[in-house]
Amino acid sequence: RKEVEQDPGPFNVPEGATVAFNCTYSNSASQSFFWYRQDCRKEPKLLMSVYSSGNEDGRFTAQLNRASQYISLLIRDSKLSDSATYLCVVNDAFNNNDMRFGAGTRLTVKP
């Protein structure tokens, strides 16, 4: 079983749609959680950190469920520019050099 699992998609949604991704992780000791965005043939870039209480950044909302060991990302009012692969990243705080990446969920927003 992979340590961090994501639905690879692709998710194809129209502009303006709301889309949600989930990510599950296996290490119950994990302490830090992130969503990164990766455009085609580009490097990953931090989209947002995920805090225990959940957090929002504009159209993006991240949630953490420790009991069920998953994190989620909700994108509201999708834009064409949101088309990318979204990577779930989980880190054991006691070993900050051990970030585990999911394989990513691919999103395509269409006109």
Next chain:
Amino acid sequence: NAGVTQNPKFQVLKTGQSMTLQCAQDMNHNSMYWYRQDPGMGLRLIYYSASEGTTDKGEVPNGYNVSRLNKREFSLRLESAAPSQTSVYFCASSLTSGWRVQETQYFGPGTRLLVL
């Protein structure tokens, strides 16, 4: 402020050849990392350097060596390339490592390596 830079951007090697991938950061970060990304898999850590003068193995270190030349530069060497090392290689850096939570890593643009 260039962030994290990598050279070369593309490389084709024959099996058994050697090469060094270069990485530099200008953010005064202490920690640097080398990852590989393969289709259908998440990024996997090859080696990391928590601070200048130290290096440690990550998840998939076999076939690679690293050198933390100074605080800015962290190179990855393939001594005898194999087709299984065909991948996209990303270098990353972060301010610190160890016990700090929510530490962001910044990635370079990647090196696409094909081993024939």
